[in-house]
Each structure stands twice: as C-alpha cells, then as structure tokens.
Amino acid sequence: MEFFIKKEKAYINENTLKKIIHYEEKISDDETYFHYIGNPDLKSIKQKSNRTYTNYDLRDHLHRPIIYVSAGQIQGQKEMLESGMDPIYDLAYTICGGVKIFDPNLDSKIIGKNPEKEDYFFPFNRSAEEILEIFIKQKRNVERLEL
16 A cells, blocks of 8 residues: 555545555456545544643554754744655655654654664754753764765
C-alpha cells in the first residue's frame, strides 16, 4: 500500500483508495471489497475517554527514528519549514521514520531518550544549531541530519 500511496502523490480519500485497490481498473469492483472510513464518518467515531495523551505519555510507543526539524522558534517557523521539507520527507520514507517540527515545550522531554534508536535533528539556522548542541552535551541519542 505504501508504494502505491507514494506513487499516487495524492491525498488519501475514497477515490484514491479505489484507484489503488482496483489497480488501474485491472481488478473489477466485483472482486474487491473495502469500506472507507473518513469524512463525514469521522465525526461519528468517539474516543473511549476524554484524556488527551501527549508525546511524553506515548514516548515508549513512538515509532523511531524521528526526524525533528527546527528553525529555532522564529516567528512563522512552521510555515517556512513545511514549504521546503520534501527532501526530508523522502529521507524519512526511506528509513521508515517520522518527521516532526520541533516544539521545545512538547518534544524536549522525549528527543533522544530511546537508547536503542537515535533520533535525528535538522537545524535550519544558528539558533536551531544551539538547541542541537545542548542535546549533544546532555548525551541524548540524537544525531545531526545532513542532507
């Protein structure tokens, strides 16, 4: 599925899934069965409790490696980073990792805490470099990502 999703380069919705499952109409509708759950069905799906789990709560279950991308908390960081992250997404895909824009309030407690698999940090500017240097001095299991 991952191969076909990447090949489509489209949003995942009912039409994209139909196209993938029917394999460019080589497999007929009579031979395939699937039920897509998405909008408007999502509003009908309720969680079991009102508790909100943070990354810290889920730290032992996060899929590693995680590539953290940072521009050092400058104004408009998220929009700036999202516009130029295609090479980082491609790399994450090849190493079966995730990509996250670094948020010091949420991510400082979990970055580099897994002794078995390192996380990666991609600094976009000098202030982000300083954040990475702090993690290295703290002996966190985090590596600089070079593209």
